[in-house]
Amino acid sequence: MMAEEVGFDMGILYKAISENNWPAVKEFIDHHPRALNHELVASTGETPLHVAVKFGHLSMVEELVRFVAPEYLEKVDAHGYTPLGIAASHRGIIPIAKCLVDKNSGLLDIRNGNLKLIPVTLAFRVGLIEMGRYLYSVTPLDVFIRKNDPMGPSFLRGCFVTGDLDIALDLLQKCEELIFAADYGYSTIEHIAFYLSDSLNKRQLRFWKQWVYHYIKIPSTTATNNFCVDMQQEGEMNNKAKGVNLLQWLISLPYNLSGMKEIYNLKLQHTRATEILNVACKNLTFLSEDKTHMIAKALLTAAKLGNAEFFSKVSTANPELISMVTFSQQKGHAFFNAVEYRQAEIFNLLRGFHFRNVVAAMFTEDNNNLLHMAAKLAPASQLNRIPGAALQMQREWQWFKAVENVVNPGIELRLNKEGLTPLDYFKKNHKELRDEGEKWMKDTASSCSIVGALIVTIMFAAAFTVPGGNDQTSGYPVFLKEKLFKVFLISDALSMFASTTSVLTFLGILTSRYAEEDFLYSLPTKLIIGLSALFLSIATMLIAFSATIIIMLEHNSSRLWAFLPVIMLASVPLTLFVLLQFPLLVEIISSTYGPDIFKKKVKKWP
Structure with missing residues (x-):
């Protein structure tokens, strides 16, 4: 504590704030006005407002905010967090955030913590979704689109990770330039290929679930105004809602237990992800070399992850892009990646590719052709989806035979740098799996x-x-x-x-x-x-x-x-x-x- 330096015991003030005792806090401040500007704890650098926010005392925050100037709210603690940064990343209490923003909206643009993230991005990073949705509704758009600033793509990546695709879609529709904005070396188009792979690919569902999935209608994109949280209405409705919560829960119980909610969420995520991809595809013409390189990396990522919808839509939007990852050894081979990582949907695209024979005749720096790639052992993430080593070996042989039917005659006899044909290479790489399958x-x-x-x-x-x-x-x-x-x-x-x-x-x-x-x-x-x-x-x-x-x-x-x-x-x-x-x-x-x-x-x- 800093009692010797300031002439009064800050521990008394800290205790009063932590106990949400406003009369004691006010009395202390009246006697020691300078206390508001001092750190309560030297090691953390927290002001009285930081502490009130950390403990989640709304009434205390409201009273303290009345005492200080707007600039006071911009003070950071020893870890670089403003009071709004703490509210966004620690507590998730929306009324506290609203109180701070109403006093000083400039807080929405202040970077917090070691990662230097704005409050809305912080909220999504730590999983405080409702807080993030509120902060997005009040954060100015220009915060996301500044040149050479990673805040926009960083925020979008947070939305992709948490699955809040409606917000990501809303921002991209308003700021399409973010498609090629970079977040520490990775552009938004690459994030779409990576993080939205599961959402874009339609999952295999049972017959009745597939039927329900087909007939579910997803409403149009939510307007931005709906993201805004009206705290006064929410407070008034909470008391009324208590009486009907149980009834609503009982009514929704069959809906939840039957799996209908899960199916609806799958369809919703797929629809939103597709809309995001459509926005991206509108911006794939007349590209600079840098943007072309970003797309190439995204296509290779999509091939590795089996993101067939991304791969096909991007290729359709600009057919020239597919040649970069198909015929260029420098940029990589998308279809080689698909075979190596056992992505059947991408491989099926290869089988319909007009220049399939050209791709099938290509080889890597190690003289591995497409059949050599099928002879490699599949990644553990793919093998572990199949029960039993024998069935895993069966799937591996199915892949080898499928690729063998695609490649040009004579390819199966080509040697790689190790001097092995594809079949010999297959036997070498699968010896351990074959033994496990036999056992x-x-x-x-x-x-x-x-x-x-x-x-x-x-x-x-x-x-x-x-x-x-x-x-x-x-x-x-x-x-x-x-x-x-x-x-x-x-x-x-x-x-x-x-x-x-x-x-x-x-x-x-x-x-x-x-x-x-x-x-x-x-x-x-x-x-x-x-x-x-x-x-x-x-x-x-x-x-x-x-x-x-x-x-x-x-x-x-x-x-x-x-x-x-x-x-x-x-x-x-x-x-x-x-x-x-x-x-x-x-x-x-x-x-x-x-x-x-x-x-x-x-x-x-x-």
Whole structure:
């Protein structure tokens, strides 16, 4: 504390402010007027107003603001923050920010902290979205568009990260020059390619969700005036809203639980991102060399991330741009990036490219052609989306074969700097994954074959120890004429035959050669047959068991109550198998015989 230097104890004032005790603060200031201009804590450099804002005391801030001149609000603490900077990055209390802005609107243009960010950008950086939206509504546009000033693109990047695309769209529509403004070396057009990749690409949804997504209508862009927060109205409405909040929550509950809200948000983000991209595409003609270089970097980024909509729209807006990242070794190869980073949507664009044969004949500085790029191991981010090393190996081989169908004849024999053909390069890069895939397949087959063998043994024995035993005179089963007995016999036979099939199939997996090409169809097909047969054998075994229990109890009326619990308990193992193994079976079937990630029909362009 600075008591010795100023002649009074600033600790008393600090305590009164932290406790929101305005009478004590006013009394102290009346006796020591100079206290307002002194630091309360030497190490932080905070003035009384800084402390009041930090603790979030609105009434205290309002009273202190009345005592000081507008310039007083521009004082910064030891970390370079004005009171508005603290309100924007620490508290997020909009009425406090409004009080400060009303006193001195110049605070909106003062840089804060080590990064020298304006308050509105600070708010979005730390995730205080509502605060950021308010500050945007009162920040003058000229703050964002000064020449050689990164505030505009820095703010847009913050909006892209937080997903507030409506605000980013509003600013870009008013200040289109920000498309090529740079934020520490990266332009806004590059930020669009990078941060909006997920929003621009339509996600794969289930059938009903896809149908709902298609029919959702997104309203036109919100007017800027709607971003403004009227604090007086909000204060008046809060009291009225308390009574209806519960009712609104109950009404919206089915909407939220059904996933409709998630689908709407996906469509909203995609629509806003597309509108942002459309604004950018309007500014892609008559470009300087610097701007052309920015677009080239953005296209290469889009190719790496699979941002197909960005790639195609930019190429359509200015067809000359695609040549920079397709035929220029200096600027890079967009389609080579797409193959290396396993971006199927960009690769599908290559297949429809009019100059596909030219691209397919090109090579990198290491003499790697397009097929060599497919022979590289996919990034971990792509491989980890696929369960199991065997299916990962399958996807890698699918990529290799797809690219092989695109390249010119003879390319598959070209050597790179390591003296390897694409196939040899593939085997070298995928040796570890192939070994992991082999181990995964064998472990799965071994575990499942043990279960299958146990079922074979049980069902074989059950066929000769039928429920109720045999008639001593005729030797036929006692319950031979019962309908449920026929259910037992059929289920027992099906279970034994299915389990035998699964065991033999898994044995075939264990004795396979495990060549790279076997992971494409041979091994997955065997696994599909084995798991399907095992699933059928477990299901029919439980049916046979349930039929046996019912046969034994149906003639004893006092034990009829046991039917339902027995059937329910019998369904537990089957349910567990479905939950644990059925998704894997579906994934294998889908990746082997389902829709191809590479479209069969592609549109010619440009």
